[in-house]
Amino acid sequence: MGRIKTDNNGSRKDVIVEKAAILFKEKGFKAASMRELAEVVGVEAASLYNHIKSKNELLHEICFNVANRFNHKLDELEAEEGNSLQKVEDLLRFHIDGMVHHFEEVFVCDREWKHLSEPYLSNFQNQRRSYRKRFAAIIEDGIKKKEIKKIDATTAVLIMLHAISGIESWHRSKQKIDGKELEENMIAILVGGLKK
Amino acid sequence: MGRIKTDNNGSRKDVIVEKAAILFKEKGFKAASMRELAEVVGVEAASLYNHIKSKNELLHEICFNVANRFNHKLDELEAEEGNSLQKVEDLLRFHIDGMVHHFEEVFVCDREWKHLSEPYLSNFQNQRRSYRKRFAAIIEDGIKKKEIKKIDATTAVLIMLHAISGIESWHRSKQKIDGKELEENMIAILVGGLKK
DNA sequence: AAAATACACTAACGGACGTTAGGTGAAAAG
DNA sequence: CTTTTCACCTAACGTCCGTTAGTGTATTTT
Secondary structure, three states: OOOOOOOOOOOHHHHHHHHHHHHHHHHOOOOOOHHHHHHHHOOOHHHHHHOOOOHHHHHHHHHHHHHHHHHHHHHHHHHOOOOHHHHHHHHHHHHHHHHHHOHHHHHHHHHHHHHOOOOHHHHHHHHHHHHHHHHHHHHHHHHHOOOOOOOOHHHHHHHHHHHHHOHHHHHHOOOOOOHHHHHHHHHHHHHHOOOO | OOOOOOOOOOOHHHHHHHHHHHHHHHHOOOOOOHHHHHHHHOOOHHHHHHOOOOHHHHHHHHHHHHHHHHHHHHHHHHHOOOOHHHHHHHHHHHHHHHHHHOHHHHHHHHHHHHHOOOOHHHHHHHHHHHHHHHHHHHHHHHHHOOOOOOOOHHHHHHHHHHHHHOHHHHHHOOOOOOHHHHHHHHHHHHHHOOOO
16 A cells, blocks of 8 residues: 655644544444554555554644644633623624534534543543633623523523534535535524523 | 443343433534444444444434434424414424433534435435425415514524524533523523514 | 242453554665 | 665454353242
């Protein structure tokens, strides 16, 4: 077999991580084998280990790439001043966009993080908890300012995030509505549900 | 080791299926081993096969038990006459209740059905698709009757169902709000998002 | 009480898995 | 051109998996 083809800017490891995300999404982390991954990459299984340390490393890589992106977005958002409802909408759109355009990695991060090994697992769980608290704080702020109706902020966050992860079904469906239309519909329902 | 303890009304197989649901929820279907399951049940792994045919059978059992319950509820609901928004709310409450009180099996059905083996897999997928179409039809009916705001019904269903599966996070969280309160909050946001 | 059945055990099978060792040739560096 | 490094290969390792075979013992049925 030939060499792993790169995009000339990315490393061979990047290619492997990318293909791993697709495979893990399709089969689940545990059910996906390194031999399958190797075949997709176009190489023998053992050869993968010239570029990565372990199967687990692939999962870390995927999960923390995604987590970092979302954390960074939230940092930005918190720095801004302005309407809380608008901030929520902004964050929702970012999540929707991630789920639509970086589907595989976001999905894997969402669904397979349980299989992370320590100490990454604990680290990830802490980040996740903190992220949701910060998200909830924005909503609570909105409630205080009477921009958002009086609901349990934690529950609202839980609904928002999981509703968005439902875009998985959209990807699987045959007659997909347009991505932008999907976004507008989701915003209509979710933000609509927060308004007084 | 002794025999498997039954509830005197249920069979030993029921006990195994029940424990399997808990284990599959915690570890995922693929990551859960028959030896682990055996330990939880209080027996050697080989002994399980006096009661079940295979590991896969356990997954079928769990998934179709849950699917049947939901299909039956939808049958009832369709037979009724009345306000569409009320029907949606009723169905949502049924889903929420399932997720709160039959958490393990519903979760496994939701997240691990991919690992069903044929022909169960195709059967399950068909049932799932049909269920969602019927749910969407109720919403579309509500839109036609001006009881529900104009949105894409398929997207609405996707949001509702996934938002509810987010109750998983509620189960994992340390400071849980009361189950009934959770339900009311979810209904407030989700049904609120459908109102004009 | 005897016979049949149900349910547990131990032992072991074949196969798939993640991963390592060691070798080969091509590409990069000097 | 020579040397070094990189990226691949084949072969195989130890482990865990789902499952079967065969046996003994408790329970249920006759």
